[in-house]
Amino acid sequence: MNETDQLDLAAMLCSRLCHDLLSPVGALTNGLELLADERDPEMRQKCLELLEQSAKTSADKLKFFRLAFGAAGGFGQSVPVDEAKAVTEALVGDAKRVELKWGVATDRLPKGAVKVLLNFAQIGLDALVRGGTLEIGAESRGGSSEIVVRAAGPRIAFDQTIGRALENRLDPGELSSRTAAAHMLALLARQAGGGLQYMLSDEALILGAVLPEG
Template structure:
């Protein structure tokens, strides 16, 4: 059984807010720089292009964060996985990897959609620029089952995610950089799902399934898992 370190609700909220600000500050800062250039050179095409591109990036990141980290309505709210796919595609358009998404579409408990998006963030961070991340939604009802695969070389699954998955993290080690993978695995625990990581030299597979169905592939170079037990 793998346990996540305990964080207080205020600490979790504060660290997630820090993560969100970190993600948004770059495009917002670029918008500010572009507007300052336009003050000196009105109608400059390069400055205008910078403002437009950065605005689109900021909007995409905020739309993604609204579902991935936000409350998404009430505690019992459901999310259309088609909407989750749309915000994922918008966010990935400004990221380093290409996104492929296939599978079932349905309204699901919000933590399922949030788990898919948060594991997508981890998968995207694992691959070099120009490579691929593939989301395959195998089943949503009556229980969720899906895989997210990072393809590319060299693969670098974030160390904090691996540490958390192996149950080696402490509360003191969770900072603004580590809070996002922590939150992903917290969502899995709340949804009573198992997350496993299977990694080879050029592929990392993040597999999510009901706890009882989580199995260790015989041909994977390495497999670690977290279950949904408290």
């Protein structure tokens, strides 16, 4: 990956982060404007509730992106699974109509594995446009982290360019804010000597990864 490609990937990841934060931060701005002009006590209380919810959503997303995209400073070479679970639960809670089933059989995972798990969760959640179930499993076995995420629901929406990004088969010009996270995972898996795969049907999207540890 040359310097230009690295800069493009960084720019697209930043675009994705900004896109996802725009709505809750915009709601904060709107809430503050309404609060400044409102004199009715009941309406002011509703404005404060809007501000509280928007602030929580913004904080939840920042915590998620810190682990999913960032260096996750302060955790050493591995991350407590409880941290990954907490940010995933918050993400699913914001989405509505999605049930999370968590089945991670270890207390800690390497940072790279946590990045894959969280980004898989985001991809799976995005696919559940009419709600459904998001199942997340991971374990350390035979010196590798094995991760599987299954998104099942009445309608599965999955952009095949994301699939090509996961398999490191993006065509020139297909790197975008939508595919950047998947492309990052493909590079991470290749660097670790592991691999990613996905299976898509009308009922479910299944994402899998095997990443050697150390």
